[in-house]
Amino acid sequence: MNRSPHTIARAVALLLAVPLLLGVGTAPPPPEVRIFIQEMEHKYGLERAWLEHWLGRARRLEEVVRLIQRPAEGLPWHRYRDLFLTPKRVRGGNAFWGGHAGQLRSAWERYGVPPSIVTAILGVETFYGGNTGRHQVLDVLYTLTFHYPPRAKYFRGELGHFLLLVKDAGLRPDQPRGSYAGAMGLPQFMPSSYRNYAVALDDDGSADIWSNPGDAVASIANYLKQHGWRSGAPVLLRLDLDEPRARALSAWFAEQPGRRPTLAAARAKGLLLPPEGAALDGALRVMFVELELRDGREYWLGLPNFYVLTRYNHSRLYVAAVWFLAEAIRAAYGGEAGS
Secondary structure (H helix, E strand, O other), X not given: OOOOHHHHHHHOOOOOOOOOOOXXXXXXXXXXXXXXXXXXXXXXXXXXXXXXXXXXXOOOOHHHHHHHOOOHHHOOHXXXXXXXXXXXXXXXXHHHHHHOHHHHHHHHHHHOOOHHHHHHHHHHHHXXXXXXXXXXXXXXXXXXXXXXXXXXXXXXXXXXXXHHHHHHHXXXXXXXXXXXXXXXXXXXXXXXXXXXXXXXXXXXXXXXXXXXXXXXXXXXXXXXXXXXXXXOOOOEEEEOOOHHHHHHHHHHHHHOHHHOOEHHHHHHOOOOOOHXXXXXXXXXXXXXXXXXXXXXXXXXXXXXXXXXXXXXXXXXXXXXXXXXXXXXXXXXXXXXXXX
């Protein structure tokens, strides 16, 4: 965990540390906000006046509610793929890798996550830092905590992490900007992810994921390593299945706990692996991945590293996009050995 207040305040250009002026005469917070304030005060020692001031200024954003109800992950694969697997994004990944090869190699050596995967995540998340979000994170998390019941519990926790993050850093809560879900910086970390997994590549005790590509690279790699990334292991293997067998296997996987049976159990149900997968350990937990094309479907076997990537984003479409983009960037750059 890296929460050095002085270093973060210095490093993050978008988060300006300025004197805090508490408002006076503001209306009392609604009951549900008041309960949250009491919890933050009692659990973490945050000042009630500070919490009342900033939460009193937070705005409900109807656009955020609309956007979170229509994520791109709801699209079929062939449409979702077209958003991210573009020549422009591959060129951008090639350029990012070329410009930050040393940092990507350092993170690879330290955490075991290859440059292609880290670069692809940055490409899918923010087009390599070109689009890190335009919404005030305070407003987003306030909206989704108090005005979006389906995910209120989750975003309540993220709002708490966010307030602790900015308070520790001595920053104004209305300065950070991010996505419509409250994700921040080049890698689009949620506040809890930042507080738990963000690291500085140069070990200076801070983690600037907003303006330091090296820290963003290291933070992504650390996140994946902490969630079980296996260095050198594959992510996906193509399955050659006819439609009846695919349907039967899909139904069988859906019945398994966590939808992640062992490879040995899947093999026993008739799942045939391509030649390159023959040497895989039967004890591995695997996932059945279906990708909808315009004129049919593709079937893939998701290996443990595929599951690790779902910890970054639960959508299998997201993970598939990262993997395919990573492969395209790797080929354009000349392979992992060229990092």
